[in-house]
Amino acid sequence: MAKSSAxxxxxxxxxxxxxxxxxLERLEFLGEQIRKTDIPLxxxxxxxxxxxxxxxxxxxDLDKIESxxxxxxxxxxxxxxxxxxxxxxxx
Numbered sequence: 001m002a003k004s005s006a007x008x009x010x011x012x013x014x015x016x017x018x019x020x021x022x023x024l025e026r027l028e029f030l031g032e033q034i035r036k037t038d039i040p041l042x043x044x045x046x047x048x049x050x051x052x053x054x055x056x057x058x059x060x061d062l063d064k065i066e067s068x069x070x071x072x073x074x075x076x077x078x079x080x081x082x083x084x085x086x087x088x089x090x091x
Contacts, residue, residue: 020061027054 030051034044 020058023054023058027051027058030054 030047033039033047034051039047
């Protein structure tokens with residue numbers, strides 16, 4: 001039998017964005033698993049540990065993204081009083 005050489009369709013998003021989204025989906029899945037009442041304790045603990053690691057890495061990535069956006073929004077040529085504030089990322 002011949003193997004299929006079909007490649008997945010490209011969405012136009014960079015791999016880093018896809019990777020971020022995939023990790024976020026995984027984190028959401030793990031959260032759903034932990035909330036189940038019939039999950040064994042050891043499995044819940046493994047899911048929790050993986051979720052914590054994912055959450056920390058996603059937070060680091062968001063910090064990097066925020067920094068890049070601030071650099072783009074606060075152009076070095078703009079006067080200081082006209083710089084753009086990023087309220088979206090502020091808690």
